[in-house]
Amino acid sequence: MSRLSAALAAALLLSLEASGKxxxxxxxxxxxxxxxxxxxxxxxxxxxxxxxxxxxxxxxxxxxxxxxxxxxxxxxxxxxxxxxxxxxxxxxxxxxxxxxxxxxxxxxxxxxxxxxxxxxxxxxxxxxxxxxxxxxxxxxxxxxxxxxxxxxxxHFSAEEAGLHGFYFLLLLAYFIACCIYVQPLYQALKKGGPMHTVLRVLTTALALQGFSALCNYVHLARYSRDGAGFPLMGSLAEFWDMVSQVSMLYMLLSLCMGWTLSRGRKPQSRPLQWERSPASTAVAVGGVVTQGALLLWEQYSESESDHHSYHAQQSLAGLLLIALRVGLALLLASVLYQIISTERSTLKRDFYFSFAKGCFLWFLCHPVLVLMSAVFNDHQREKVVTMGVILCQSISMVILYQLFLSRSLYWEVSSLSSVSLPLTMSRANHGGRY
The missing domain is CATH 2.60.120 (Jelly Rolls)
Known part of the structure; x- marks a missing residue:
């Protein structure tokens, strides 16, 4: 993951161009x-x-x-x-x-x-x-x-009008949520527990989204005054968002593939234990590398635009990104259907359904919003997709946070068995680092 992040950063910084109106x-x-x-x-x-x-x-x-x-x-x-x-x-x-x-x-x-x-x-x-x-x-x-x-x-072109205010409101929401939840979240991370790694990845991904929003806001705030902005800040915003995307993708694929590939080798009393096998790791890393390559390809294909946005989907790389996310959503649906159809515990089924809602929202919001944007005018489509994807992915993270932190569901499910959920400490100790 660190090597991929470094490659993304280098590619973005090398592709900087003067932009602005x-x-x-x-x-x-x-x-x-x-x-x-x-x-x-x-x-x-x-x-x-x-x-x-x-x-x-x-x-x-x-x-x-x-x-x-x-x-x-x-x-x-x-x-x-x-x-x-x-x-x-x-x-x-x-x-x-x-x-x-x-x-x-x-x-x-x-x-x-x-x-x-x-x-x-x-x-x-x-x-x-x-x-x-x-x-x-x-x-x-x-x-x-x-x-x-x-x-x-x-200075803003018609397709960019309103983005500055959107990022301001988004940062305000992040700040309020941080003031309310930072202490409980810090305590949960400090205590550790079965979901410590998942919470850490979620927190990292959400923080990276916040950094991306901050960089976009700084760039657009300067752009509104001089029509040039900070192109470096705009590229950093894209970079942080891409790292957030691949971090979440790696976590979700690792969980789902670990459940599926290990399912035939485990007793039914422990169907959810995450096995860190070469096959599951290869699938997760392959998905991350593919998405990262497509994101970089799209950045280069959209190099003529003044504000790069991988949400625009006006190139072959963008269409392949949509196809990748739809395919991953179908794969996830197949995995969860197999597990839920044989699961007798109501608590565990509720856990899976909540997990599925967060994951489907993460994977499918982008393709669905691209289809919905067809009913809008040309200058509104990119804004609808960009704002909608950011909001939907933030909501997806909130759903997953609630699932993994909820005392009424998570702690009851995890108490059924110390190895009944993925990323348990017992497995983490034996399976190496995430």
Whole structure:
């Protein structure tokens, strides 16, 4: 697990890119000629009071080259089949760059619309490479939506609006829950007991989710002021969330596979003892490695987006992640059905049902929310999935916490036999570390 975490961290840090809606860069004449227009960025305006501001350090060469910004609504792939001049002529807005600062109001739309910004000049549609001697133009580009007062001062794109407030409320809920439950949880961990390892993994996973939310909040708080934020904090948020995901997956797979693979070798009086066998460990590690690889793959496939979110599921890696979680949920259902169907103890069946609720919520919330998001508008889908997955997984952790800490259920079940539940101390002492 530690090696996988280190690999995830290295991959994320190496893939950092400048992002945000206050962009600083270079207009390159040669790049515009080769690409039939240099792609600069894209931004989803919410429908009204949108504003684009472009500042040039040296407007003189820009005026000589007849430099201009071209704005396209939802750039159609069919435009690539047109000639260079025809393609550039399809732009809905043209912003000539001859002054130090240009302000362009975006026309009102009935709904949120993605606009793509390209750079072009008089040499863009020339076939011969005669522009290599031209120097690049330094620019600063700012893109705004309307804020709550109707003024174009909001750096957030339409698909990002509301995330800042969500993470604030999430952190507030974490803080309140921590103030209420930190002492009982600390005492339970200090005492040890049959479920000590499970509680430790759950606490670690929840803490990592809290760190992820904090990093996202810090990044978005800065982003709301300058449109750039802290890209490093955004990548750290993704990293902590991924480590939380793989930690929970390893724990759940280890429990379920340990129960199943050892079931045929144990007497019926002890059907739930977790055997740390090579087969169960291999299945758990294999699932974790597969999910980690898919998460990293998706991060690279979504590298063009300004805020990475593995919840978006707009790539092959995202679809494979959904398929993996559905498959794991079906595997879990098969495991628990076999055990519950032969279990005579009502207390143990209740334990399994509660455990199943928490696990199914963890595995299936993501695929279900992706399907449900189809009824929402394009700019709302990613927010619905992102917020919904975080909330559902937090609820899943709460359900598992209640199950493992409940005196009315857990302690009664565990008292039936010192080895009747997974992760018992007797097995932990003989089976090595988790």
């Amino acid at each position: 206050t962009l600083q860069g270079l207009f390159r004449t040669e790049a515009a000629r080769q690409e039939n227009g240099q792609f600069i960025t894209k931004f989803m305006f919410q429908g009204g009071a949108g504003l684009l501001v472009c500042r040039l350090e040296d407007p003189g060469p820009a005026a000589q080259r007849e430099s201009r910004l071209l704005l396209f609504q939802d750039l159609d792939p069919d435009l690539d089949n047109l000639s260079c001049s025809q393609r550039l002529g399809k732009a809905q807005l043209t912003v000539p760059l001859s002054l130090e600062e240009h302000n362009q109001t975006v026309p009102r739309q009935f709904a949120a619309t993605v606009w793509q910004v390209l750079y072009a000049d008089r040499y863009t549609c020339q076939e011969s490479s005669v522009t290599l001697s031209h120097s690049d133009l330094s620019f600063t580009l700012l893109l705004f939506n309307a804020d709550s007062a109707g003024n174009p001062l909001d």
